[in-house]
Amino acid sequence: MPMERSQPSIVVAIECIAPSGAAILSQTGDDRSRRYKIGSSPAIRSPFKGGRSGINKILHAAFKRGDTSIRVRVRRGPVGPQVRAHEHRIVELQACIVPNESAGRKQYVLRSIHDPNYAVGLVEKMESECIALQGSRSSRVVRALSKAHLQDGYVSYPWEKKMKESLPIPNSSSFLSMLILPMASDPSSYSYNSLEDTLARANSWLISAQASGVPIMFMNVQTEALLSKISGETATSTVYTGSLSDLSNLANASLYGFEDYHGVDIGVVRGVRLWYTPAAGELAIEIKLQEGDNKLGFAVSRTEEGFIYISSVIDEDDRGAASIRSGLRYLYKEAERASKLLVISRVSNEKVLPWMVSSSGAIRCYDTVSLSHKLSLHRHALQPILIHVLMWEKPLASLSRGIEQSTDAPRPLPLPQPPIQLSQNLARDDASEAALHRDTAGDISFRFHDFSFPNSWV
Numbered sequence: 317m318p319m320e321r322s323q324p325s326i327v328v329a330i331e332c333i334a335p336s337g338a339a340i341l342s343q344t345g346d347d348r349s350r351r352y353k354i355g356s357s358p359a360i361r362s363p364f365k366g367g368r369s370g371i372n373k374i375l376h377a378a379f380k381r382g383d384t385s386i387r388v389r390v391r392r393g394p395v396g397p398q399v400r401a402h403e404h405r406i407v408e409l410q411a412c413i414v415p416n417e418s419a420g421r422k423q424y425v426l427r428s429i430h431d432p433n434y435a436v437g438l439v440e441k442m443e444s445e446c447i448a449l450q451g452s453r454s455s456r457v458v459r460a461l462s463k464a465h466l467q468d469g470y471v472s473y474p475w476e477k478k479m480k481e482s483l484p485i486p487n488s489s490s491f492l493s494m495l496i497l498p499m500a501s502d503p504s505s506y507s508y509n510s511l512e513d514t515l516a517r518a519n520s521w522l523i524s525a526q527a528s529g530v531p532i533m534f535m536n537v538q539t540e541a542l543l544s545k546i547s548g549e550t551a552t553s554t555v556y557t558g559s560l561s562d563l564s565n566l567a568n569a570s571l572y573g574f575e576d577y578h579g580v581d582i583g584v585v586r587g588v589r590l591w592y593t594p595a596a597g598e599l600a601i602e603i604k605l606q607e608g609d610n611k612l613g614f615a616v617s618r619t620e621e622g623f624i625y626i627s628s629v630i631d632e633d634d635r636g637a638a639s640i641r642s643g644l645r646y647l648y649k650e651a652e653r654a655s656k657l658l659v660i661s662r663v664s665n666e667k668v669l670p671w672m673v674s675s676s677g678a679i680r681c682y683d684t685v686s687l688s689h690k691l692s693l694h695r696h697a698l699q700p701i702l703i704h705v706l707m708w709e710k711p712l713a714s715l716s717r718g719i720e721q722s723t724d725a726p727r728p729l730p731l732p733q734p735p736i737q738l739s740q741n742l743a744r745d746d747a748s749e750a751a752l753h754r755d756t757a758g759d760i761s762f763r764f765h766d767f768s769f770p771n772s773w774v
Contacts, residue, residue: 327443328368330390330409330436333425354413355383368440375413375424384413386426409436484598485665485704492532492661492669494521494590495540498570500675508570508675511539511586517673518590525621529657531595531708537588544583596707598661603642603701605694612695613637614644616660616688622670622681625657626705638695647705654708662704663687 353359355378364371378384388409411426416437419425428434480486496518498508515537522534570586603612613630629645630637639645651658661669670681694701 326367326440327446328364328371329439329441329446330388330426331439331441333435333437353387354378355385357383368438371438372422372424376422379413379415379424386411386413388426411436485600485662488662488665488667490593490598492592492594492667494518494592494670494673496521496588496590496673497542497675498585498587499677508585510568511570511588512568514570514586514588518588521621521673522590522592525619525623528619528621529655530619530621530623530625530659531656531706532592533595535591535593537590540587540589542585542587544585594661594706596709598704599647599707600702600704601642601644601647603638603644603703605638605698605700607698609636609638609695609698611637612691612701613639614648616684618681618684619657622679623657623659624668624682624684624687625659638701651708656708659706660687660703661706662702663690664702665704 354374357378360374366373375386378386388411390407390409409426410429412429413424414427414435416423416425419437425435425437484490496514498511498514499517501507501509518537522532525532571583611630614626615628616624617627618624626644626648629639629648648658661667668682668687670679672680674680691701
C-alpha cells in the first residue's frame, strides 16, 4: 500500500517477482501507521525518507551486518480519508533480505521464509497504478495459472549405495522370471506356434512346478518382443504393410515383421515372460566348513522344470557333517513335513534358477554336476558356502530354534575318510583328474569330491 514520498500520488510499493503482482507497502496520512522491522532493530515507520532508495540503503546496511530477517506490513485496497476499514486489509510478510544480482549492485529483494518461491522487490509507482493492479489481481492469477507448467529434470541417484544397502541380497534383485520362446513348428522356415500356445506352455510350467513341490507363486505374465532378421518367404508372409485392419492378424501371432528405413525386413518374435515369487521369500543358509570335513552331507537333484533342490541329507547319527551344523538337515525335514521341495535359489548370491525355454522346448537351467564341483571346491578350500533356499512359509520361532539347535550341536571326532565314489556323470582321465560331462539328471552326492588338481590350478 502507498507510502507517500514528496508527492501524494507517488508511493513505494512491493512488487511480486515470482509470482507476478503488486501490493502497496505503506501509506502517508492513514490513521494507522505502517512499518517494517529488520531483525531486532527498532521498527521503521512511514513515511520513508528517500522513498525506494532510502529503503534500499537500509536493506543494504542490514545485509552487510548479517541482519537479514525482516517483517514487512503492507496494506491492500483503496486509500484515502473516505475509505472504510473493511475496504482494505493489512498483510504482513516475514522474509529475508537477498541480493538481487540481476538488478545491479546494492539491490535487494525480499524472499518469503514460508515459501522460498515467493519473492518481492521495491518499486515506486503511481497510487492509481497500484490500485488498478490490485483490482486485476484475480484475473492475472487465473491467467498465470493457465500458463503454469510443471518442470521436470534429472537428478543424481546413489545407485551403488542403494543396491548394496537396500536389497536383501546386495546387488541382486528379488525378481524371478522365466522367458518362454514360442515353439518352432518348422525351424527351417521360421514358423512358430501361436501366442496362445506359448501362454499355455508358460501356464503348464508354473502349475507343474507347484505340483512337484516348488514353493513359488504367480505374479504376472507379459509378452516380450525379440528382434530377428528375416528374409525370403518368411518376410513375405509376416511383414504387414497394408491397412490398419491387418493389425488384427497380429493379435495371436508369435512372429510378425516390418521393414526398416534401409529396406531390411525385421522380424519380431513374441515370447512370454512369466514373473513369479517365492511363497515366503528366500532364506540364507551359511555352511561353515572345518578341518576334517570329508563331505557336505547332502545331495541335490533337479526337477523337470529346471529347479535344483536338496534331495537328501545325511542320516541323523552322523552329527559331524556340515549340513548338520548349519541346520540344513532340520530345514530339509521341515520341507518334507510340508510336502515341499527345498529348492536352492542362489549359491554365493548367484541365481541358479531356470530362466529360459528355447524355441525347441528345452529348458535352460543349471546342471547339478557343475554345482557339485563348485561346492566341492568350497570344501577343499575350507571356504564357507552361502546358499539361499525358497521358503514355503515365513520362518517360525520353532523353525528358528530347530536351526539354532542344529548349529550348536557338539561336533564329534572326524569320521574316517570314506572311499571315493564317482558318479556315472564323472570320468577320470590318465592324469587322475576328474572331467565333468554335460548331462546332469539325477541325484549327485557330494561324498565323491576328492579331486587331484594339476599344478596350474588356482
